[in-house]
Amino acid sequence: MLEINMDDVIAVIQSIQSELIAIAAFLVLAIVVTAAVNKHTVANQAVRKLTHSTSWVVVGIAAIVSVTMMLTGPLNSMITMATATKHELSAETIDKTNQLAVDIEREGITLLQNNGNMLPLAAGNINVFGWASTNPIYGGTGSGALSDAYDTTSLLDGLHDAGYKTNDELTKFYTDYRTERGVIAVTSADWTLPEPPASTYTDTLIDNAKSFSDTAMVVIGRVGGEGLDLPTDMNKDGVTYNDNSSDYKDFPEGAHYLELSQSEKDMIDLVTSNFDNVVLVYNGANAFEFGFLNDYPQIKSVLWAPHPGQAGFEALGEVLTGKVNPSGRTADTFVDDLTQSPNWNNFGAFQYDNVQEFEIESARGVRSPKFVNYVEGIYVGYRFYETAADEGLIDYDDTVRYPFGYGLSYTTFDQQMGDVTYADGKVSFDVTVTNTGDTAGKDVVEVYYNPPYTNGGIEKSAANLVAYEKTDELAPGASQTVSIEFDDDDMASYDYQHAKAYVLERGDYRISINENSHDEIDSATVNVPTTITYDSDDNTHNGDQTVATNVFDDAEGDVTYLSRANHFANYDEATAAPTDYSMPYDVKATFYNNGNYDPTKFDNADDEMPTTGAKNGLRLIDLRGADYDDAKWDQLLDQLTFDEMDNVIANGGYQNAAIKSIGKIRLSDVDGPAALKDNFTGVSSIGLPANIALACSWNKDLARQYGETIGDMAHEMQVSGWYAPSINNHRSAFGGRNFEYFSEDPVLTAGLATEQVLGAADRGVYAFTKHFALNEQETERNGQLCTWSNEQAIREIYLRPFEEVVKSGAGKPQAIMGAFNYIGNTYASAHVGLNKTVLRDEWGFKGMVETDYFSGTNYGYQTADQAIRGYTDIMLASTETTNHVTDHSATSVIAMRRAAHNILYTAVNSWRYSDGEPADPTPAWRIAMIVADVVLGVALAGLEALAIVRFVKRRKAAATAPAAVTD
Known part of the structure; x- marks a missing residue:
């Protein structure tokens, strides 16, 4: 999603250019007439003055008509939303939301290191170093930005409230x-990390700090947001960064944003040379490089405090004092060298070199198709590191700093795995968790499960999260039994090369309970006696x-994908940077953007209107x-006109438009993800912690409360x-956008996201689960980005969370938001296989699919005609662009009817219709416009009448005046 920005401004101007041209034309015409009809060309004063008056009255009428057409046409939706009741x-x-925010952050803060049990730390004096301590990260930017209308608990506030006195x-x-x-906006960013050079710390300042306390905290912050990925090279052209000193560069050549800057290193050197007890707080959403910890034994403890929202920092002080025992677990794998990640060379956008025919002129210059290759296949995150270690490709301990699912506690636990049973397609067992410590x-x-793997066969990871549960708070010595059950087909793999179906291969599957993705507690073996191929009805x-x-x-492309075969023998080849930048000719043949898409080419002559x-x-x-298939729906849809369907399809930006003839009111849809933010009225809810914090909690109950709270706020905000x-x-x-996405693991994401959606749905709020699909980067996301991946990775990794969310609410009204990118060579919101075959036919989705922000003129490839044929229903457009259906054929109207059905089905089952048909009063601005039109119209008519009266008087005076006397 986008905030209002220059693209919006340009789109607005483009949408009203016809009316502006009309006004300008009448104005020029009036000036020309005025100049032409002067005393030199028209001697009759009465005619001249009447002509002058009438020409300017005509200009006034043209202006009124044009402005009215603007307001009731292209600007209608925008003004209606902007003037809506706040x-x-x-x-x-x-208060309730703030409390939930603190609860989430209490469990989202993750203890990564605690040497010598430095933490918990009794309340008292503490020195807090690092510029980020005074300007921490509360949330992401763009659609994830938080409102400044509410009080915010700062990092230092959280320490003070816990009883600490800071320096x-x-x-x-x-x-x-x-x-x-620096400002990180949707289309530009200043990545500067303000950090005073170590040389600016005076001896007095350090001496006073040592006298104040023998304990120090260091805060490191990193921000991210919509529209821009974090820089992988801080010295690359286009990266704005201002060094903190003229004596050195903060980032040497090739350095990236997720490692320490030189100023930060110098500050840590200074702190650790003066303090032996240091706790490091990393305040960011993206996995950071912590290899530097090897050099600083003084840093005893490390806490990861992900984006806490507006109240969550209250939890930081509580965790430090021990009032709250940290229970967070990493949602991502932390490695010491991110440049050695398998996707390093294939993250970002790569420019095709032979696509001149698809170049699009836009407000932001020429846009040309790009590509990105998901070369690692299914080996994403820990799936790669655990499997690569098993295959001998890497030394795990030298590569991974903190595994996925890793987190420490102030107490100890024992987990006992009960007998594992496998019957009727289900694997089940109990786990007894006992608090063996004193806190x-x-x-x-x-x-996790580790499936049988055949060399060269279906790709399989050696570790796969399959289920998880969080315990209640357990007192010392207390136990809780957690029941685990999952279907055996959760362990199936997708064979896209041979069976072209999901396959559960015969053999032994090791089922384990783990401390994290790497460290096993206990395990058992489940034997699948016969291969099961899921290929029949x-x-x-x-x-x-x-x-x-x-x-x-069509999305596989000519890409070499990473394979486990022969101990990852193709690793170097598969993970190398692209060398071929040409779009294949067969791909070109079916690549469409607004420059070459003609909807009539896809009309079906057999379709009946x-x-x-x-x-x-x-x-x-x-x-x-x-029911979605109730016969009454056909009767209702028969009532709709082409224009009514087009209006509700085209004008879906931050709203769901009205259809007065059937009592369909305008509904308000607003930005997330950690709040509700109306970009037009300016009203926002208070912000909860970002999803990365929720993911680190591993707590499904908190996720359900998250969705319910969003729903409660939605009711109050209408x-x-x-x-x-x-x-x-x-x-x-x-x-x-890693702050608003949950994790590197689809199962962790699915479990939490499902609860969020169900919690909101319980309050009658439809959640637009997004971005469907393969939108894993911001770089050129709306620049015709062709995303290439194989079917196994698409289904097992990238679609899995969407699948679980949809199936959890099977048959109920839901909403999905599409993605900006192309899947293969097809725009995601026009991909029939994605939006129909998978989403609706396979998963049983009922509801509406919406595009991501729709700016067809500026982006160059979004058009409503293609989207509705690709089983997308509504355009997230707030201005007039290519969001209207232009093809009036039977094929097009059938698609419009289907889209209207999906939109209306979702809308009528929302909470706004829970008490009967809601009132839909005429917007105040329309009443004001009508009054103004009438007043101005009467005034202009009066002026013209006065001009005519004066004309008549002048004619009469001229007729009775004596003739001029001449010699």
């Missing part, structure tokens, strides 16, 4: 240095309504609670749809 949150809801002299030193960090705390049960995978078979052959404009007397409310949750994958640590 609904604020109640104090009770704000005010240090705080002043940092705020005097700089009060704001109350929570533990996480992580269940009575034997589908994971409850699919139709058999899942290859749909994304549906009924429109019928008088069946149904209202939308009559269909509330009706909001129906929530543009969230965002469930794309942390394919790379440098993903700009």
Whole structure:
């Protein structure tokens, strides 16, 4: 999603250019007439003055008509949303939401290191070093930005509230240095990390700090947001960064954003040379390089404090004092050298060199197709590192700093795995968790499977999270039994090369409970006696309504994918940077953007034109609670006209447009992901912690509360749809939106996102689960980015969270937001295989699919005609662009009817229709416009009448005047 930016401004101007041209033309014409009809060319004064008056009255009328057409046409939706009644949150809801934010951060803060049990640390004096301590990261930027309308608990506030006294002299030193960090916006960023050079710390400042306390905290912060990925090279052209000193570069050539800057290193050197007890707090969403810890034994403890929202920092002080026992677990793998990640050479956008015919002129210059290759296949995150270690490709201990699912506690736990049973397609067992320490705390049960692998066969990871549960808080000595159950087809692999179906191969599957992805606690073996191929209607995978078979052959491309065969023998070849930058000719043949897409080429001559404009007397409310396939839907849809369908399809930006003839009111859909943010009225809810914090909690109950709280706030704000949750994958640590995406693991993501969606749905709010699909980077996301991946990776990694969310609410109204990128050579929101075959046919999705922000003129490839034929229903457009359906054929109207059905089905089952048909008063601005039009119209008519009266008087005076006397 995008905030209002220059693209919006340009799109608005483009949408009203016809009316502006009309006004300008009449104005020029009036000037020409005025100049032409002067005393030199028209001697008759009465005619001259009448002509002058009438020409300017005509200009006034043209202006009124043109402005009215602008307001009721292209600007209608935008003005209606901007002038909507502002609904604020109640104090009770704000307090409740803040408390949930603290609860999430309490469990999201992750203890990564605690040498010598430095933590917990009794409240008292503490020195807090690092400029980020005075300007920490609360959330991401772009659509994930938080509102400044609410009080925010700062990092230092959280320490103070826990009883710590911080060194005010240090705080002043940092705020005097700089009060704001660089702006990270949707289309531009200043990545500067303000950090005073070590040379600016005076001896007095350090001596006073040592006298104040013998304990130090160091805070390191990193920010990310929508529109831009984190820089993989801080010295690359286009990266804005201002060094903190003229004596050195903060980042040498080739350095990236997720390692320490030179100023940070110097500051840590200074702190550790003066303090023996140091705790490091990393405040960021993206996995950071912590290899430097080897050089600093003084850094005893390390805490990861992901984006806490507006109240979550309250938890940091509680964790430090031990009032709260940390129970967070990493949602990503932390490695010491991110440049050695298998995706390092293939993250970002690569420019095709032979696509001149697809270049598009836009407001931001020429846009040309790019590509990115998901070369690592299924080996994403820990799946690669665990498998590569098993195959001898890497030394695990030298590569991985903190495994996926890793986190320490102030107490100890024992997990006992009960007998594992495998019957009727289900694997089940109990895990008894006992707190064996002396401090109350929570533990996480992580269940993995290691499948049998045949060299050269279906690709399989040696470690796969399959289930997880978090315990209640257990007192010392207390136990809790956690029941684990999952279907055997959760361990199936997708064979896209041979069976072209999901396959559960025969053999031994090791089922283990782990401390994390690497460290096993206990295990058992489950034997699958016979290979099961899920390729028939009575034997589908994971409850699919139709058999899942290859749909994304068109997305595989000419790419060498990483294979486990022969101990990852093709690693160097597969993970190398691209060398071929040409789009193949067969791909070109079916590549479409606004320059070459013609909807009439795809019309079906056998399609019959549906009924429109019928008088069946149904209202939308009559269909509330009706099945999606209820016959009444056809009767209601018959009533709609082409223009009514087009209006609700085209104008879906931050709203769901009204259809007065059937009692369909305008509904408000707003940005997320950690809040509700109305970009037009300016009203926002208070912000919860980002999804990365929720992911580190591993707590499904908190995720359900998250969704419920969003729903409660939506009621008070009169909001129906929530543009969230965002469930794309942390394919790379440098993903700009990793703060709002959950994890590198699809199963962890799926479990938490499902609860969020169900929690919101319980309140009648439809969540737009996004971005569907393969939107793992921000770089050139809306620049015709062709994303190439194989079907196994697409299904097992990137679609898995969406699948679980959809199936958890099977048959109920839902919403999905598409992605900007192309899948293979097809725009994601026009990919029939994705939006129909997989989403609707296989998974049974019922509801509406919306594009991501729609700016067809600026982006050059979005058009409503293609989208509706690709089973997308509604355009997230707030201005007039290519969002209207232009093809009036039977094929097109059938697609429009289907889209309208999906939109209306979702809308009528939202909470706004729970008490009957809601009122839909005429917007105040329309009433004001009508009044103004009438007043101005009467005034202009009066002026013209006055001009005519004066003309008549002048004619009469001229007729009775004596003739001039001449010699």
